Amino acid sequence: MLQAFYSSNAKKYNVLFIISDDLTYTALSCYGNKVCQTPNIDKLASEGVRFTQAYCQGTYCGPSRASLMSGYYPHATGALGYKSPRPKIGNRSTWPQHFRNHGYHAARVSKIYHMGVPGGIESGGDGADDPLSWDEKYNCKGPEWLAPGDGETLQKNPDGKRPVVGGNTFVVVEADGDDLVHSDGKTAAKAVELLGKYKEIKKPFWMGVGFVRPHVPFVAPRKFFEPFKPYSKMVLPKKLPGNWDDIPQAGINYCTSVNMEMDIRKQKKAVGGYYASVAYLDAQVGKVMNALENSGKRDNTIVIFTSDHGFHLGEHDFWAKVSLRDESAKVPLIISVPGKKPGVCDSFVELLDLYPTLSSLCGLPKQDRLQGKDISQMLDDTNYEVRKEAFSVAPMRTGFLLRNKKWAFIQYGEKLPAQLKGGFEHGRNGIELFDMENDPQQFINLADTLKFQPVVASFRKKLKDKLITVRKNDLQD
Numbered sequence: 001m002l003q004a005f006y007s008s009n010a011k012k013y014n015v016l017f018i019i020s021d022d023l024t025y026t027a028l029s030c031y032g033n034k035v036c037q038t039p040n041i042d043k044l045a046s047e048g049v050r051f052t053q054a055y056c057q058g059t060y061c062g063p064s065r066a067s068l069m070s071g072y073y074p075h076a077t078g079a080l081g082y083k084s085p086r087p088k089i090g091n092r093s094t095w096p097q098h099f100r101n102h103g104y105h106a107a108r109v110s111k112i113y114h115m116g117v118p119g120g121i122e123s124g125g126d127g128a129d130d131p132l133s134w135d136e137k138y139n140c141k142g143p144e145w146l147a148p149g150d151g152e153t154l155q156k157n158p159d160g161k162r163p164v165v166g167g168n169t170f171v172v173v174e175a176d177g178d179d180l181v182h183s184d185g186k187t188a189a190k191a192v193e194l195l196g197k198y199k200e201i202k203k204p205f206w207m208g209v210g211f212v213r214p215h216v217p218f219v220a221p222r223k224f225f226e227p228f229k230p231y232s233k234m235v236l237p238k239k240l241p242g243n244w245d246d247i248p249q250a251g252i253n254y255c256t257s258v259n260m261e262m263d264i265r266k267q268k269k270a271v272g273g274y275y276a277s278v279a280y281l282d283a284q285v286g287k288v289m290n291a292l293e294n295s296g297k298r299d300n301t302i303v304i305f306t307s308d309h310g311f312h313l314g315e316h317d318f319w320a321k322v323s324l325r326d327e328s329a330k331v332p333l334i335i336s337v338p339g340k341k342p343g344v345c346d347s348f349v350e351l352l353d354l355y356p357t358l359s360s361l362c363g364l365p366k367q368d369r370l371q372g373k374d375i376s377q378m379l380d381d382t383n384y385e386v387r388k389e390a391f392s393v394a395p396m397r398t399g400f401l402l403r404n405k406k407w408a409f410i411q412y413g414e415k416l417p418a419q420l421k422g423g424f425e426h427g428r429n430g431i432e433l434f435d436m437e438n439d440p441q442q443f444i445n446l447a448d449t450l451k452f453q454p455v456v457a458s459f460r461k462k463l464k465d466k467l468i469t470v471r472k473n474d475l476q477d
């Protein structure tokens, strides 16, 4: 009864969901970066609640996006790679589909489910999209690493002879021309056009706007690189000798300064190129927000800004994603609900919480099958706590993270009972335990310290229970 009453009386807000690709919270000025300025994202943060402890559920595009859009953890759907969650969820509704089913017009501009970057953006295809999620959808083709300009391949290019290349490679291109040369400029323009069009529609809308920067290649119009040049002035994270000695092999990220053969000059240019891509992204976010203001719908539109996962910029000599350290597993998250007080929330949230939370804020029926939690009360009271810890996975290396206020617990390796003929085998590829209050940069692995064995044991049990809960769901036969 209460639900019916709530639903019929709740405001039908529009939803504008803006998601960046491979954006670490550490690169945003509203999260404390002093070098990279992001005035448009900062403005949105000042109008909403900025979450300082938001975590993705998978530390690369495919599983993270499939999870947040479907409402299930990666290990529930088995969407651990770069696939659509649809075969596993059958006729159950995704996040925008649930809104469509309740009178919303749903639109996608560019990358919301997984798309290969740069390859998929060069070809302009749909990627691992889910057609049932949308009333209309647009792909925004761009030249990526082929954009005319000054390019350099930073990765595995010790003698400087390697040309600019495609694929998932650290390449910087200071590009000729304006914003519209690139995919994200076109994405912003399409979103602006749709917001203009939606002035006239009677239905509320759910619009997903997916930007592909700062995902590699670091390509943007030249002017965005200026604040970061000469690149030699970029400051790299603190390096500690022997930093890898106390972590398991599985804990050393797949991209490092060593295996990418990046010297200090290239590392600094990678940071500058990444920041330029973030500045370019920020400018595109500004265009979309201006268009929302101009459409007259800002006052009844909930705006969300986030990223599918984070990114290392040289911490521990790690680069890129996959890692379960905070720079990679934590995401920027801003939720701006008209009429609610802006603030900063330090309680734990997961990207998985967006689907049930937005459903609740818009008065749509609650679905108990969803694995995320409704965090809408945190938007009224930033001290409110819905979860004590966040859970994230790096399927590529069977890595699992449990993160609470005090600890980051990371475990690698898992064999299921079917493979073992009875009994789980957890953590055979190593464990990391970091004291996040005294060692927030995660330099000292305490997993082998005698004193902390009870903490390790308690987390091992917690993780085992968590995986059982995650796998017990309505998708199972």
Ligand SMILES: [Ca+2]
Residues within 6 Å of the ligand: 021, 022, 060, 061, 215, 308, 309
């Ligand atoms: Ca990504």
